[in-house]
Amino acid sequence: MERITATYLIETPISVERAAATLAGEQSSGTFVSVPGESEKLKQRFAARIEQITPLETVRQPSLPGCRVRGNAYQRAEVIVSWSIENVGTNLPTIVSTVQGNLYELTQLSGLKLLDLSFPDSFIEHFAGPRWGIPGTRKLAGVENRPLIGTIIKPSVGLTPRQTAELVGVLADAGIDFIKDDELMADPPHAPFEARLQAIQPVIHDYAERTGKRILYAYNVSGEIDTMLRHYEQVVVAGGSCVMVSLNSVGLTGVKKLCDQGALAVHGHRNGWGMLNRHPVLGIEFPAYQKIWRLAGVDQIHVNGIQNKFWEPDDSVVRSIQACLKPMLGGYSILPVLSSGQWGGQAYETYRQTQTIDLLYLAGGGIMAHPDGPEGGVRALHRAWEAAVAGKTIEEAARESPELRRSIEKFGSSGKVKA
Amino acid sequence: MERITATYLIETPISVERAAATLAGEQSSGTFVSVPGESEKLKQRFAARIEQITPLETVRQPSLPGCRVRGNAYQRAEVIVSWSIENVGTNLPTIVSTVQGNLYELTQLSGLKLLDLSFPDSFIEHFAGPRWGIPGTRKLAGVENRPLIGTIIKPSVGLTPRQTAELVGVLADAGIDFIKDDELMADPPHAPFEARLQAIQPVIHDYAERTGKRILYAYNVSGEIDTMLRHYEQVVVAGGSCVMVSLNSVGLTGVKKLCDQGALAVHGHRNGWGMLNRHPVLGIEFPAYQKIWRLAGVDQIHVNGIQNKFWEPDDSVVRSIQACLKPMLGGYSILPVLSSGQWGGQAYETYRQTQTIDLLYLAGGGIMAHPDGPEGGVRALHRAWEAAVAGKTIEEAARESPELRRSIEKFGSSGKVKA
Numbered sequence: 001m002e003r004i005t006a007t008y009l010i011e012t013p014i015s016v017e018r019a020a021a022t023l024a025g026e027q028s029s030g031t032f033v034s035v036p037g038e039s040e041k042l043k044q045r046f047a048a049r050i051e052q053i054t055p056l057e058t059v060r061q062p063s064l065p066g067c068r069v070r071g072n073a074y075q076r077a078e079v080i081v082s083w084s085i086e087n088v089g090t091n092l093p094t095i096v097s098t099v100q101g102n103l104y105e106l107t108q109l110s111g112l113k114l115l116d117l118s119f120p121d122s123f124i125e126h127f128a129g130p131r132w133g134i135p136g137t138r139k140l141a142g143v144e145n146r147p148l149i150g151t152i153i154k155p156s157v158g159l160t161p162r163q164t165a166e167l168v169g170v171l172a173d174a175g176i177d178f179i180k181d182d183e184l185m186a187d188p189p190h191a192p193f194e195a196r197l198q199a200i201q202p203v204i205h206d207y208a209e210r211t212g213k214r215i216l217y218a219y220n221v222s223g224e225i226d227t228m229l230r231h232y233e234q235v236v237v238a239g240g241s242c243v244m245v246s247l248n249s250v251g252l253t254g255v256k257k258l259c260d261q262g263a264l265a266v267h268g269h270r271n272g273w274g275m276l277n278r279h280p281v282l283g284i285e286f287p288a289y290q291k292i293w294r295l296a297g298v299d300q301i302h303v304n305g306i307q308n309k310f311w312e313p314d315d316s317v318v319r320s321i322q323a324c325l326k327p328m329l330g331g332y333s334i335l336p337v338l339s340s341g342q343w344g345g346q347a348y349e350t351y352r353q354t355q356t357i358d359l360l361y362l363a364g365g366g367i368m369a370h371p372d373g374p375e376g377g378v379r380a381l382h383r384a385w386e387a388a389v390a391g392k393t394i395e396e397a398a399r400e401s402p403e404l405r406r407s408i409e410k411f412g413s414s415g416k417v418k419a
Numbered sequence: 420m421e422r423i424t425a426t427y428l429i430e431t432p433i434s435v436e437r438a439a440a441t442l443a444g445e446q447s448s449g450t451f452v453s454v455p456g457e458s459e460k461l462k463q464r465f466a467a468r469i470e471q472i473t474p475l476e477t478v479r480q481p482s483l484p485g486c487r488v489r490g491n492a493y494q495r496a497e498v499i500v501s502w503s504i505e506n507v508g509t510n511l512p513t514i515v516s517t518v519q520g521n522l523y524e525l526t527q528l529s530g531l532k533l534l535d536l537s538f539p540d541s542f543i544e545h546f547a548g549p550r551w552g553i554p555g556t557r558k559l560a561g562v563e564n565r566p567l568i569g570t571i572i573k574p575s576v577g578l579t580p581r582q583t584a585e586l587v588g589v590l591a592d593a594g595i596d597f598i599k600d601d602e603l604m605a606d607p608p609h610a611p612f613e614a615r616l617q618a619i620q621p622v623i624h625d626y627a628e629r630t631g632k633r634i635l636y637a638y639n640v641s642g643e644i645d646t647m648l649r650h651y652e653q654v655v656v657a658g659g660s661c662v663m664v665s666l667n668s669v670g671l672t673g674v675k676k677l678c679d680q681g682a683l684a685v686h687g688h689r690n691g692w693g694m695l696n697r698h699p700v701l702g703i704e705f706p707a708y709q710k711i712w713r714l715a716g717v718d719q720i721h722v723n724g725i726q727n728k729f730w731e732p733d734d735s736v737v738r739s740i741q742a743c744l745k746p747m748l749g750g751y752s753i754l755p756v757l758s759s760g761q762w763g764g765q766a767y768e769t770y771r772q773t774q775t776i777d778l779l780y781l782a783g784g785g786i787m788a789h790p791d792g793p794e795g796g797v798r799a800l801h802r803a804w805e806a807a808v809a810g811k812t813i814e815e816a817a818r819e820s821p822e823l824r825r826s827i828e829k830f831g832s833s834g835k836v837k838a
Binding site: 043064066186223227246250278311340 | 446447461462464465483484485486504505506507508510511512513515516517519520521522523524525526574575576577578602603604605606607608609639641642643644645646647665667668669670671672673674675676690691692693694695697698699701702703723728729730731732759
């Protein structure tokens with residue numbers, strides 16, 4: 001039988017072998033005493049199997065409260081566990097309950113982080129995965145051979161549909177490839193979804209008629225299932241090509257339902273991610289997280305950005321980008337979306353560390369607040385990326401581009417954002 | 420304009436006032452520099468408002484990594500923030516994105532936990548809330564004047580539909596009120612949902628015909644949207660009265676869609692909860708969490724149990740029970756579900772600390788592994804609860820009940836579970 005595999009970082013005051021056995025037991029038989037019916041044969045067929053234990057460092061203090069046993073040292077280890085697909089089939093929510101579920105509650109552990117997952121080849125038959133991914137998103141936006149340059153409608157909240165549409169016009173004239181709603185903006189009374197769509201989409205059409213360039217607009221459809229599907233359909237009818245969804249707030253089944261419609265690219269925003277990831281020994285790492293969303297069919301997923309305004313260190317962002325670019329089950333292409341405090345100055349380091357242009361590079365303030373206006377902001381981003389790919393530093397690029405020089409003056413220097 | 424209010428525990432190396440201002444700013448305008456269009460008038464109308472700051476203790480070490488500023492002390496504070504409903508309307512996922520969202524990513528914070536939420540009265544018009552809650556679940560189960568006694572099918576994984584149905588027969592004869600699937604068991608190849616339903620439901624019907632007592636069975640419908648709705652409908656057709664769903668794995672919109680069907684009670688399992696809650700200064704506290712699910716319409720929600728097998732301390736469990744029992748928007752009744760290592764010995768402390776019998780009290784091994792068999796297990800639970808409500812200690816109760824005596828011998832003494 002094929003198996004699903006999960007890799008964990010654990011921390012425990014007891015032996016890592018016993019802790020791993022508890023973890024595996026909780027997610028198979030799942031009660032605190034042996035029960036009738038739990039035969040050896042049944043156990044063997046359905047029990048989670050510990051595949052590998054790699055001891056790591058020990059720490060003096062438990063990372064999380066709640067261990068019954070108090071130790072002088074808390075051992076960390078990487079533990080690989082597997083389950084037969086007989087246990088769960090292709091039921092994605094139940095797979096999540098199996099690989100995470102009650103494990104974070106165990107008193108034998110003072111830390112647990114799900115690092116990675118692997119799924120069997122047969123999943124290809126059930127999960128269509130991202131319908132667009134990297135090549136599809138590029139085709140929709142008409143952009144090849146460079147990162148897609150995008151922005152977010154700001155201020156996040158408060159613009160009327162008409163003001164938003166005017167801003168889209170400005171951004172179109174500035175040469176943007178991609179625009180998204182903010183995650184705080186979906187369907188509020190002051191700017192209802194349909195009114196925004198009806199105001200924005202004609203601007204995009206007119207611009208495409210005039211220039212041949214069709215901007216990808218990710219309309220935030222996040223909402224209840226029926227509302228999301230209705231808004232999705234409205235985007236289809238209006239000739240749009242992309243919707244956005246807050247992955248954690250909408251949840252796995254709602255997002256998959258949306259992706260399953262298959263007519264539009266789905267832009268996955270991971271707001272709420274810090275709650276799941278910021279602690280070093282609690283929650284889930286991005287390589288595991290993004291695989292779940294790729295199975296669900298998300299085409300584009302946020303990974304933060306190099307030298308971002310948030311807490312996430314660069315090496316973590318780089319690992320996230322690499323995780324997205326690694327094929328899964330031989331495909332399931334997903335486009336990493338960089339954002340947070342980006343203005344172009346980070347292009348050099350981003351390219352140096354990832355060696356890819358398969359990115360959707362979002363700048364909000366970095367474009368909107370450019371001293372020459374949004375057009376200057378977009379141009380500065382293009383110049384920064386061309387220079388980065390050519391191996392030039394930001395300083396070299398700045399000598400050749402007045403817009404980039406002004407970006408540096410306003411937003412930072414040598415790639416560092418001023419607070 | 421009505422406002423949505425969120426109460427946070429924050430921890431910061433900077434002044435709590437500045438940290439709170441950053442938090443509020445991130446969830447209103449949301450970029451790292453001021454942008455055109457962000458007028459004072461717009462800010463005033465849509466900005467998150469800091470309602471109250473209550474400084475708490477300081478700690479020497481940051482609870483989470485990633486603060487840009489290093490301090491000698493990290494100040495904790497309770498901060499209350501509000502948003503106009505103009506920002507979000509009744510869009511539940513976007514409300515979640517607004518009150519949580521990127522906040523956990525802020526470098527100005529070394530800790531953030533969402534403690535509580537409050538919603539405006541007008542939400543009553545949009546959110547039907549739990550259709551059954553405490554009175555409805557009692558009516559479905561035909562149980563008044565005592566806690567509902569329930570159990571979980573164990574072993575969690577591996578039983579065939581026929582074996583499961585046989586076990587249901589045994590549990591019925593034992594006098595159980597409620598049975599639920601395990602969260603690891605939904606629709607696997609070895610025990611497909613429909614086959615389980617078709618095997619189990621006749622046993623429940625036959626028992627009801629014979630005795631007049633209709634057992635509430637919570638079928639785990641967790642799965643993709645269409646599958647959940649199909650399974651839900653099958654339960655309706657088969658004459659069932661309850662479905663179960665893994666809240667975190669299925670996600671908010673899928674769960675709400677299910678609750679909106681309105682024909683069956685929805686049993687909410689919170690597996691994955693430890694990831695969101697175990698850290699003292701990261702994630703979300705149960706009072707906030709359960710309100711979101713009440714808005715979605717969940718009728719029964721897990722709260723762990725006193726002296727449980729997991730890490731959660733008793734005072735936290737007590738707070739969770741109290742949170743469920745507190746009316747929300749004047750109603751939205753939800754039944755707290757106690758489980759994890761329960762066998763009856765905890766009844767006395769549970770009642771003493773909560774003074775309620777509005778509980779669904781689940782025991783897995785505590786019933787199935789009872790020395791006299793499940794019937795003895797259920798009888799022991801009844802005796803334990805009767806004694807608890809009468810103010811008798813477990814020792815007093817044990818003198819009057821041989822079944823309870825044997826539970827104590829097997830599972831613990833004085834309410835403590837043997838490891």
